[in-house]
Amino acid sequence: MRALLYLQYQTFINRQASRLKRLKRPKYLIGGIAGALYFYFYFFRLLFGGGRRGTSTFDFSSEHLQFVQTIAASVLLVIVVLAWLIPHGRAALMFTEAEVNFLFPAPISRRTLIHFKLVKSQIAILFTTLLLTLVTGRFGGAGSGWIRALGWWVILSTLNLHFLGSSFARTMLLERGISNWKRRLIVLLVLAALVAIVVIWSRRAGGSLSFPDLQDFPALKDYFRQLTTTGPAPYLLYPFRMVVQPFFAQRASQFLLLLAPALAIMLFHYLWVIRANVAFEEASVDLSRRIAERMTAARSGNLQPRPTKAKASPFRLAPIGSPAVALFWKNLIAAGQMFSLRIWLILLCSLMPMMFVLASSFGSLHMSYAVGFGAMMVLIWSLMIGPQLLRQDFRHDLPIVDVLKTFPMRGWQVVFGELLAPATILTLLQWFLIATAMVFLTQLPDMGKVPFGSRFSVALGIAVVIPMLNLISLIIPNASVLLFPGWFQSGREGPHGIEATGQRLIFMLGQVLVFVVALIPAGAGAFLVYLPFVYWKQYMLGIPVASVAFAVVLAIEAAIAVFALGRIFERFDLSAET
């Protein structure tokens, strides 16, 4: 075990040493300083330095605190249930490929390997603890920093042990012929029985516990409070409450009192894990291989998982024509890998609650307003976040830029071809959102009914400008890749840690600045074109016309940028960056 601890210790020390060494290079040093300042001002100062919320304790009433604890315990319950419900593989401990090659053939017992894994996972847990403490300190009105930190550590460590224990139990069940679906059915039946007990009890409890209207949030909150603090539910949540309670302690003495039962639960989990005699080696070898593959792909800039299913071509690519279209076609296929059924489901699940909240805010009569307003919100969001999410351009192709360099194409053709796919996808998505908003935003608060002509005019104006806005906002990160490939996070040895955060911050600020600068001439052009329409009082007619002027100026800027980037690509020296 000492050798394993030495391995862990030395790995940690060497990793930190190489990070410090890297700070000798200005690009990492600048990033490191920016990152350190960000963390200081955003987290530490507020947590420890007497910021707005830094020294305040949880200033909830005891009733409210109880409620928050119940929610936390319920969340923990859901996580634990999911850990028994979702996974399907055999128990696999996460080791690196080197650890598998060195440790598995070595005369080391299985129990020692589990201990090693537990010690190793503590590094990740401690880091997550620090991060969560800072985040909750920043957003959640934390009390003493160390109480929050230890509270998080207890929760995360217990969860970690539970995941491990449940994976061992799952493997044992599989070995005894109980398939995954059988296990899931049993878990669901137990869950259904428990829910039934709670529901039956609540029905019998009388009128005070009738399910309220979903739009009446205070009543809903009150219903949940009563349901979880009376009857059988508190007993069901009790062990989970014991784990989360130390986090909510307000004083050291109270914390120590609450820590004892939480530690007892953790100890129980530890004994469960350590006494399980389950073969995890084979599955662990497979897991380590998959993780190594994923890490290699991520380090070479490919954050998307390796595709497993071929995607159909978006259109037939004729062999003769502009070669830039070939890059567009290729990147559309790559983007197709991103838009799986799972992604659409996640998007749907993310948008539905927003629609629900909006609809309930305005009442069911204003559902169309909620849909229209939601579409506008997503449109604005897509303008800001879209170019960061859709990366089927140089950011995706940076690892194979040597292949692109061998193509008989002008630099501007390569740049233009690379930008086309994300710009087109974003534009189509945004046109759909504009159309949705135009159809559904029939009336606005304080303005009443909006005539179709006005809606059409504004929608057309936005639709004309959108493609060029996308192109400009995509040019900026792509220019960053070509100008500072070593800085860009998808580099072969992509930077991590505080310096990488600083680098991203600098880039983000730079991108915003360039974007704003690009908008100034376009805005000025559009304003000049719009002036005569103001004079003629043809406000709505002026919007699409001014938008065309806006788009033309942006198009000229984009063309200049594409040609300039093309020259940079032609001179791009990979060897200077590796």
Next chain:
Amino acid sequence: MIQVEGLTKLYGEFAAVTDLSFAVQPGEVLGLVGPNGAGKTTTLRCLSGIIPATRGVICIGGSVLADDPISAKRQLAFFSDEPRLFDYLTLEQHLAFTARIYQVANYREIAHPLLEELEISDKMNLLPGELSRGMKQKLAIACGLLHSPKVIFFDEPLTGLDPIGIRRMKNSILKRAREGAAIIISSHLLHLLEEVCSHVLIVKGGRKLIDGRLEDVRHKFAEESVDANLEEVFFRATGESESKP
């Protein structure tokens, strides 16, 4: 066909290639040989336009690479030691993509016998991730040869191939040379190079030690009227020794 004059590539202060000059005519196969770090891969990457040369002139099929890169690149194909493919394109999509890039109107007619020759015609709808390393290599070759290049660069082309694959690769190289292509192969497998190369260029520390027809070079390093093989030539020319640790 390939004319290199005074090629120099600096990485900061470090000279990876210094004042390298040589020529390869149509039908010739030049073996680029040298110890690790000799500058072989850097030379090939400069010749194929992947990295810019610091100094010197590279002429491919009559076009100066720095002045007219499109014309020069249209005539060449570069095969790296590791097949460089797009993870998300099937074999068929790779061919369609390459055809558009190189403007090969009749690519289907060209591709069919090529795929048959490489024995991958039944894998058209598979992704690279579903192919073995050898198959990936074959796909990269099919894409590279689709536009019938007149100049071909191979960087360690035999790495990872089984004996049948090596034999086929050698035959394929010789076939292209017979058809008039000028070929440069960089490899450490000297006995295999000896079978396919007509010429040899030995470099060390980024500088040319010797170049010329393979027979002439072997003769030059001959001992007691017996011609040296390429391995012996390599050791004598570079001053390397087997006994070194």
